[in-house]
Amino acid sequence: xxxxxxxxxxxxxxxxxxxxxxxxxxxxxxxxxxxxxxxxxxxxxxxxxxxxxxxxxxxxxxxxxxxxxxxxxxxxxxxxxxxxxxxxxxxxxxxxxxxxxxxxxxxxxxxxxxxxxxxxxxxxxxxxxxxxxxxxxxxxxxxxxxxxxxxxxxxxxxxxxxxxxxxxxx
Numbered sequence: 529x530x531x532x533x534x535x536x537x538x539x540x541x542x543x544x545x546x547x548x549x550x551x552x553x554x555x556x557x558x559x560x561x562x563x564x565x566x567x568x569x570x571x572x573x574x575x576x577x578x579x580x581x582x583x584x585x586x587x588x589x590x591x592x593x594x595x596x597x598x599x600x601x602x603x604x605x606x607x608x609x610x611x612x613x614x615x616x617x618x619x620x621x622x623x624x625x626x627x628x629x630x631x632x633x634x635x636x637x638x639x640x641x642x643x644x645x646x647x648x649x650x651x652x653x654x655x656x657x658x659x660x661x662x663x664x665x666x667x668x669x670x671x672x673x674x675x676x677x678x679x680x681x682x683x684x685x686x687x688x689x690x691x692x693x694x695x696x697x698x
Contacts, residue, residue, distance in 0.1 A: 557620020
């Protein structure tokens, strides 16, 4: 394979893994907006009645019933609090836009990929510390940590490919 074909292949790989990362990042953020509806669906899938008392359940069913009741009560009494979820979704969309520069020119925008990797690493202590402070069960905090672990994989690949591309003068 000649240098030009190698550059083309590396560029295509970078765009593929960063595109996947951006789609997942934006999709995960947008799920914050309809959180009450999503909790209702999840509760239904777990077989919880609409008025389920969290104390009557254990494990995941307990946690979902508890969170659903809290979100419902908060939305009913203080609907403006949901605005925080809207801004969480907005941040995910904006961060997704940030990666467009790395998709277009990964060598020049290598810092964006590195920034994303740092953010993925920071998800872990952030989830563990603030989840503990807020009373989030460890199992749920580990799910949050998994987003950082899963996110760093395509970013690591994209960074590796971008460094190779840069070495080829791409």
